[in-house]
Amino acid sequence: MPEEDKALAAFRDELRSWLEANCPADMRDGRNDEASICWGGKNWTFASEAQRTWLQRCVSKGYTVPTWPIEYGGAGLSRDQEKVFHQEMRRLNARYPLQSFGIWMLGPALLHFGTHEQKLHYLPPIARGEIRWCQGYSEPGAGSDLANVQSRAEDKGDHWLVNGQKIWTSYADQADWIFALLRTDREAPKHKGISFILLDMTSPGVTTRPIKLISGASPFCETFFDNVEVPREQVVGEVNRGWDVAKYLLTHEREMISAAGGTMGSGRALGAVLAESGSTDTILRADAMRAEVDGLAVALTLERYKDQAEAGQGAGDASAMLKYMGTELNKRRLELVMAAGGSDALVWEDGRAPNWLRTKANSIEGGTSEVMLSIISKRVLGLPG
Amino acid sequence: MLADAARGFLDQAAPVAHLRGLRDAGQTQDRALWSEMAAMGWAGVLVPEDAGGSDMGHAAACALAGEMGRTLVTSPFLSTAVIAATALRQVSDARAAQSLARIARGEVTYALAIDEGAKFDPEATQMQARAEGNGFRLTGEKRFVVDGANADRLLVLARTDGGLTLFEIPADRDGITREAQAMIDSRDAARITLADVIATGEDVLGQVDDAMTVLAPALRAGQAALAAEMAGLAAGAFGMTVEYLKERKQFGVPIGAFQALQHRAAHLWCECEVTASAVLNAGRMLDEDPANAAMAVSLAKARATDTAQRAVQEGVQMHGGIGMTDAFDMGFYMKRARVAAEWLGDYGYHANIVAQARGF
Ligand SMILES: Cc1cc2nc3c(=O)[nH]c(=O)nc-3n(C[C@H](O)[C@H](O)[C@H](O)COP(=O)(O)OP(=O)(O)OC[C@H]3O[C@@H](n4cnc5c(N)ncnc54)[C@H](O)[C@@H]3O)c2cc1C
16 A cells, blocks of 8 residues: 555544544434534534534544644645545534534635634634624625625725625524625726625624525524724725635535535435335436436536645636536425425425425525526636627 | 406405415415305306306316416315315215305315325225214324315215225214314315214215215316416416516616526426416316316326426526515415425326326
């Protein structure tokens, strides 16, 4: 065995015994639904003692953000080690110890665009699950046309004065901080007058109002900024160049949404779902077989793009393809789960319907499927327009 | 004509906001609305004139159901005026005539209790109707009994010694427990348990061991009307979506100016047109050649199921974030389409009937 492989095998052995010894039994059910996720943050109440223990133990090893550098709270794993990490987690059917917009979105953007001080200040609390972030991108008039954001931050010398409204801000009512796209130059072309600014949600002048979803849950909000003062240094990247940060962050968000597709909802293989239903419907079976074939191939694609990317970098424009394929597939999968469930699945308490309804947002949030296809046609294929 | 009048009435009396209001109040029926519909002759649409009905036929019943689908009207129309009335019409005795007259007057509502598993499959019925003296004792559980929590009377399919038998009994008879289910479409469906429920020979609709003579036409009538409702639902969701494409602006233009969306909307319109043909054909066949209408009915239900699903999925997607909110009506369409897809046979069930009829 070459040296490199030996080192990796040693890493696997060590990790495996650590996981065996440290992952609480209750955290070995692979659950990834809203009720089981640990989001962290100042307002977080642990669902169980096991959830708390699991988080603390992972934090001590940097395993909440395994690929981040050790100085920022990660474990500094290489891409190969990361793969091993996920394999071993899956082998144990371990839950993720922590999930958050900080890990998926802000972290990668800060690692790329942040100053060393910003990284040291903001990343470790994300890794430890102490600060929960939300994403202030969309506005009533700026959805697909995100660069049209109108909420603004005026330069007041030592601080920014922020006014405006965001919408569809997931978990804004539970988050501690928000990363927001704000207009800092109203004269410049719309992409060139936006800054990426970090705000404490407890600042005077920030209010949120929950919006109810079709599943009955209320995980997103309207967020209002009314003369909010924000310290000057809380800009990431250059002033008026926030669009670059925003786009980079979106490629990570899109990969995350795509990857979540494989496990979201029931998290179970369609074959098992069908077998349990006892269905002999040939059409349902054929549709499920297709979805399974497509699902496996999409999962391989996600891995392939991760392998190609530089450590810590995203798939770039190709993230649009991953997101489009992953979310459209996920919607199909949950349609099939519902069909297999028949009338049993039509009752709220059964639990399948909210997951099914939730997947309908997958092809909208983080940029719609139509926007993904436009990105592919223009930026990947170079088509005119 | 009938459809136009119905639309005028329903837009006023039962827009989607009506269903939302019922849901928010924790209710699944509006008896006053049903009385108004009865007064317009809708409850008696399939009741003979000599029993006080308007006897307008299945095409008319489908037209009404289509309009109700458009605004997601909650009413006992399908269970009572279509399914129960058609079943009762297969029997020519004085009691059936009386029941039909009461349906036409809007005095009594029915629910059809067939399903025992998660899928529609009447032949798989296990509920026992044990012969005892001159009567029977019924024991077992029925699921997904649409309109079952509010109905006054039940049509219950059960297994007797030599086959299946259809019983027509009051919903509050001793031994019956009804459990309303919190359904995703905010409509009435119940789980109903029968424990040693006594039924006499009088309670049998049609002949013992021969439920299908009475039930099959009733099912076909219900499936056709449900297909019409789903086609109406698709049209309702589609209409909302087209309006939104004209209104909502992004990148400085109405989103309906983007060809990607134009083509999808145009495609959906084509699908709706094709489904409309299948639905109209089903109603016509039930009126003109009921003995040979099975394939036409299944064609309509399969198509309507498919089109409604597509219309609501496209509807949510083309609305973007707002389509996912409860404050907006599209979610109601999506949830209703899902429930209607399962009721009285899903896509696979009906496609299979079509395939068999076509020699597959
Ligand atoms: C569950 C959920 C959670 C969300 N969480 C967040 C969050 O945390 N933070 C945040 O900032 N935002 C969030 N969003 C908002 C999300 O990013 C937007 O909804 C999305 O970008 C679409 O914008 P919109 O809703 O304004 O739809 P619109 O942009 O109005 O789009 C409406 C329709 O038009 C289509 N369309 C628009 N432009 C074009 C075009 N040029 N060509 C073809 N079709 C086009 C769209 O694809 C869509 O089908 C969330 C949304 C959902 C549903």
